[in-house]
Amino acid sequence: MTLANGTHYLAIPGPSVAPEAVLRAMHRAAPNIYTGELHDVTHSLVPDLKRVARTDQHVAMYIANGHGAWEAALVNTLSRGDRVLVLATGRFGEGWGEMAATLGAEVQVLDFGRRNPVDLAQVEEVLRQDKGQDIKAVLAVQVDTATSVRNDIKGVRATLDEVGHPALLLVDSIACLGCDPMEMDAWGVDVVCTGSQKGLMTPPGLGFVFFSDKADRARESANMVTPYWDWRPRKRPEIYYQFFCGTAPTHHIYGLRAALDMIHDEGIEAVWARHNHLARALWAAVEAWGAGGPLEANIADPASRSTAVTALRIGKPHGKALRDWTETQAGVTLGIGLGMATDEDPNSEGFFRIGHMGHVNAQMLMGCLGSIEAGLTAVGVPFGPGGLSAAAKVLGQP
């Protein structure tokens, strides 16, 4: 017997739930790539993507996942031997820094551990020590999906400005663009990377790099750039073919068009508010459960938590047991613990993550939370009472 048959909720932090409207838009015969509707639809994506990142500057689109967007961001702005400061708050910050080092940058990592946001005082100290202002770029991850911490990107720019440091600010918003607020131009971000499969609700396969005029000036001298990853032809293509340096991702273009329509019909600020409200309900449940058992949010301070993904600690082997139960018995797939391995828990079995990004509403969240509570009972993990009503109470508030 299983209680899992019915509509499944893929509650992992990417790929996120694909809306029916996106899937329907993609279900079509291959379109002509040389002329006609596909060209118009592709051009229409540009302003609507920029409205999500809140920029009037530039965007380049790639057939790529988030790693592709990372690489594009680096090679268009850096030269071999350039100094880069990486602000690491989990696996993804580390990974982006490793990529920069492999490409030939000289990487300095400021590691804030797995349970804390970036400490701006430490960033300031490092920037002040850089008397020659050799650091070319600061790499920050807005939401590290492994730890679910949300960093103060506006604060990183303010710190650079306070020190009078000219470094570019490169931000990975792959987990959270379209969920947590991003104000690229107002915050002074030079590069924002993202992918299609998280807040943008479109299957994996498209990577996006938003960039400022300042970042584009850095492109003049960047010596890592290769023809495929060059953002110049993509930002203002003279012929359609240049948008994607080859055949366009035809079906993804239609899917993304539908997703952007959904986002802008709702309004980006309303989308952010929905994520915030749902996340606060989730955290209320976690707090109630944690009062009588081992479950706790990985990030203690709600002000530093993402509203797109929540990483939870529950102790080995309960995380894995719970995920197995909710997937096979309740129809909810929870995310694995990522980058949380320790000697005692090499497979991160004491962790799980809930993806609540993109096409998620109140009833899906309550179903997910109810399934988790049932799973806690099933696997025999103690928990405090009242989690579901605490969540419902938050949802019922304006």
Ligand SMILES: *Cc1c(COP(=O)(O)O)cnc(C)c1O
């Ligand atoms: C998902 C994610 C990535 C990697 O994206 P892929 O599409 O898997 O390459 C990088 N950074 C963050 C913060 C992410 O959430």
